[in-house]
Amino acid sequence: MKNVWVVAKKELRTYFTSPIAYVVIVVFLVLVGFFYYNILMWFNAQAMQMAQNQYYYSQININQMVYQPLFNNMSIILLLMLPLLTMRLFSEEKKIGTEELLYTSPISVNQIILGKFVASLLVLLAMLGLTGLLSIFSFAFGNPEVAPILNGYLGLFLLGAAFIAIGIFFSSLTENQIVSAILTFGALLLFWVLNWASNSAAGAWKDILNYVSFLQHFDNMTQGILDTTDVVYYVSLAFFGLFLTHSVIQSRRWR
Amino acid sequence: MIAVDHLTKKFGDLTAVRDLSFKVEKGQIWGLLGPNAAGKTTTMRILTGFLPATEGKASVGNFDVFEQPNEAKTILGYLPEVLPLYPDMTVTEYLQFVAAIKKVPAAKRREAVGKAVKVTGLESVKGRLIKNISRGFKQRVGIAQALVHDPLVLILDEPTIGLDPAQIIEIRSLIKSLRGEHTIILSTHILPEVTQTCDGVVIINEGRLMASGSLEDLTASIRHKEGLLIKVRKDSPDAAAEIRKIAGVDKVEAADGELKVEWKPGLDLRDDIVRLLVEKRFGLLEMRPVAMNIEDLYLKIVSGGSEQ
Known part of the structure; x- marks a missing residue:
């Protein structure tokens, strides 16, 4: 565990001494802020109209009308930005030759992988945590429910963790950071829309495609549903990504 | 201290090291000599546990590098041919990181880094980012990195490559000063390096052992x-x-x-x-x-x- 933290600390230092982490966090916050502002403006206009009518007035729901679309937008931004956070993790070690230091040190490959994973998770936490400041406005001028919001954030975190694990896997495949980012981006997008194919699929395939796609599971979480199926899905996806990374690194050395 | 026993390494059809055996006694400096592509780096990578061997055994101290890799790696310092430096870290930060992954206890890290910095003459640049220091200093950071956890065995792949003559002399005398406490293997294709710093030599060509022994024995045999x-x-x-x-x-x-x-x-x-x-x-x-x-x-x- 100590070794994992040593590697994580080193990665965090690299993230924050180079501009990578700042740029990713700032751009993420600017985009999320922009989406939040626009959704909130739309919600205000909508709420004004709905207040005219007794029935519609009872239907106004800030969780559903603001947070649900906001979480969906945030997930897309994460899909675009997290590959940039993970692309260098193993590619760079390979390119500049520092992998020789890591693999000749008395720490295991698992500890190295986990250390890098933890560092990226912490940057993800910072990204998500800072967007929490936006909710000050929601709570100051409205009364959203807390639990579904937290559930949505949990969903974003789990989704992000899975993205990061997949990104780490692609980073271990190549010493070129751009290639690593593009492969990650392509894979994530494919996973995202995989359930589109379920429309034309039949039988068990339909269920499989739906299960494997990010979308279904994420929708549940933004709607405030906390289902262990979804949690298990993301956790196992993250685990699978890290496991593949381990296999790639080991097999490359044994070849 | 270092033993290589019938070591063979194949990369697909290419055999980089064939049936290589040699031994280095404690406290000695030995040179691994050979032309380019002789298998020097591959041999060193196997000894350090970076690459597994196809056949044969290698051990460092009393630890087999395949059976007990963590124990072997703990007593081993390695300077790879390509310096394993993080350009965005300062020299001190980098050495502290290396000390941590080499299992130097947290309480002793500062002292260990201080000692490595002193021995390699890095005091004047220890607060600077590695990307901003000169090639000669980078090479020394590489050696400091191999020394920081005070390993019993040092494996140095081309320690003087890319340095100017004055720096080469400095690095050589640094290596010589480590004799006794550390057992050292260094690879090189510069001949005077071996005659000036080493007690013994292993000469390999195309992955095969051509000659090995102490310098006196070998030179006597041809004189x-x-x-x-x-x-x-x-x-x-x-x-x-x-x-x-x-x-x-x-x-x-x-x-x-x-x-x-x-x-x-x-x-x-x-x-x-x-x-x-x-x-x-x-x-x-x-x-x-x-x-x-x-x-x-x-x-x-x-x-x-x-x-x-």
Whole structure:
């Protein structure tokens, strides 16, 4: 565990001494802020109209009308930005030759992988945590429910963790950071829309495609549903990504 | 301290190391010598546990690098051919990170880093980012990195590559100062490096062991003649004729304004020759031994191929 933290600390230092982490966090916050502002403006206009009518007035729901679309937008931004956070993790070690230091040190490959994973998770936490400041406005001028919001954030975190694990896997495949980012981006997008194919699929395939796609599971979480199926899905996806990374690194050395 | 036993490494069809065996005793410095692509780096990578061997065994200390990799890696310091430096870290930060992954206890890390910085002469740059320091300093950071956890065994792949002559001398004397406490293997294709720093040498070519042993043994094995190169002011044929008269001299030949005198090993005719030259007033300007050393052996092996 100590070794994992040593590697994580080193990665965090690299993230924050180079501009990578700042740029990713700032751009993420600017985009999320922009989406939040626009959704909130739309919600205000909508709420004004709905207040005219007794029935519609009872239907106004800030969780559903603001947070649900906001979480969906945030997930897309994460899909675009997290590959940039993970692309260098193993590619760079390979390119500049520092992998020789890591693999000749008395720490295991698992500890190295986990250390890098933890560092990226912490940057993800910072990204998500800072967007929490936006909710000050929601709570100051409205009364959203807390639990579904937290559930949505949990969903974003789990989704992000899975993205990061997949990104780490692609980073271990190549010493070129751009290639690593593009492969990650392509894979994530494919996973995202995989359930589109379920429309034309039949039988068990339909269920499989739906299960494997990010979308279904994420929708549940933004709607405030906390289902262990979804949690298990993301956790196992993250685990699978890290496991593949381990296999790639080991097999490359044994070849 | 270091033992390599019938080691073979194949990359697909390419055999980089074939049936290589050698041993290095505790506290000695040995050179791994060979032309480019001889298998030096591969051998070192196997010894450090970076690459697994196809066949054979390697051990460091009492630990087999395949069976007990973590124990072996703990007592081992490694300077790879490509310096494993993080350009965005300062020298101190980097060495602290290395100390941490090499299992130096947290309480002793500062001291360990301080010592490595001092030994390698990095005090003036320790607060600077690695990307901003010169090549010579980077090389020293590489050596400091290998030393920081005070390992019993040091494996240095081309430690003086890319340095200027003054820096090469500094690094060599640094390596020599580590003799005794540390057992060191260094690879090189620079011959004087071996004769100046090493106790023994392993010569490999195309992955095969060509020769190994202490420097004295190896040079003795090829030294079938002793000789001197002499320069006299009056380059007269008389000098050659007079020297030829000394008992034991085999051959005297003039070349490039110098006289090359050879005699059988076991004799020492230097006194006699000098006395003669001084008494006859030939004007002795220069006298040096004919190089009959590891370079000859190396060139013979590498160019001759099968000769041993």
